[in-house]
Amino acid sequence: MLSLLVENIYLLVVVTLISVLQNVFFAQKVERECKNRNTSGSAFQRVSCANRNCMDAYPTFLAVMWCAGVCLSQAPAAFAGIIYLLVRQKYFIGYLGQSSQSTPGYLFGKRIISFLSLMCIVGIFNYLLWRFYGSDYKEYVETITNAASALLLLP
């Protein structure tokens, strides 16, 4: 029975694993900077702050990605997850290199979180339609979602 479940979530698991790897990479950056703290206090502060902002947003991202993947379909959710990880990587690197006057903002990846939330809402709406009216538009919706996920690639 779990095999049937794994079939529908394995892409999400892969993205989760990649995000865990990225978390460990961030944490190691912090640890390395923490040991060199005496040399440059502001560098440590920047790494620590970048890591904290990423970690604050991490449970939100995970929750919304899994909900979208389970409610609608896994492929576009996993694709959006990959894009989010790239954005996060860029945010982290950008945070380190910048001087303190022009640090990037606190929020990032708003567009991707919105897209995933929309996927959740569409999925639940589709389920309710199917339950109360018997009409199932899942295939059309999945096709549209797959196409729409490509829009996330726009800069």
Next chain:
Amino acid sequence: MLSLLVENIYLLVVVTLISVLQNVFFAQKVERECKNRNTSGSAFQRVSCANRNCMDAYPTFLAVMWCAGVCLSQAPAAFAGIIYLLVRQKYFIGYLGQSSQSTPGYLFGKRIISFLSLMCIVGIFNYLLWRFYGSDYKEYVETITNAASALLLLP
């Protein structure tokens, strides 16, 4: 096969989405305060602290709500989740308005977390009873849980 799963979790997904919206609202408050940092340092510190306390407790809340919803039944778990979000909103607003001498404590929503944990324990206990003795009290337990969740409304 996923439709069967969605039937049992869609209320939880809705609560998760609302909590994500709330997180974004909190983060935007922090970001706006961060840009006005020069005007009032203590206001930024209060918003940032309130947001951090909420974010620290967020994965715990999500985990226990989903476990309770999957192990026992989704309606009371989602109801408790909604109450928790209201408590959190009140905590966040209360944190901002107060002077620093009388900030609310670090912990909040202890009663709701306890209720959800109890639901998990009852659900697992019920499953073990069903597996080893063949007696299924699930319907009675769900009725009692639905009634007990109303107690969370007490101030």
Next chain:
Amino acid sequence: MLSLLVENIYLLVVVTLISVLQNVFFAQKVERECKNRNTSGSAFQRVSCANRNCMDAYPTFLAVMWCAGVCLSQAPAAFAGIIYLLVRQKYFIGYLGQSSQSTPGYLFGKRIISFLSLMCIVGIFNYLLWRFYGSDYKEYVETITNAASALLLLP
């Protein structure tokens, strides 16, 4: 239908509940220290820092434990989870007792996270083998994983 699901995850739910209890214990430590802040500022800072490091790693741990448990089998994943909680307890206590010169590092439990990630990868690989070649090595893999999880007990 949910009963079938609960059968495959109830150990994970138990470990999650224990981790929630531990989180509450940590948070209460912070709250108690916060009220005595005037007596010793550095003790408060140490408790707060230990709690924050634990909380930063918590979503990562939960995500990888649940993925490993769902993709492969729950018993070794739950066992690794228990070990992780013990390591975390030791880390927290160690953080409090130490003087600031020799605090433990930022990262902990790297071996357990690696083990759980490996379990995920093996589970997905096994699923893909089963899907495309029809060969199911799940039982062999589970036996090997059960044996390998004992290696986590090595100091």
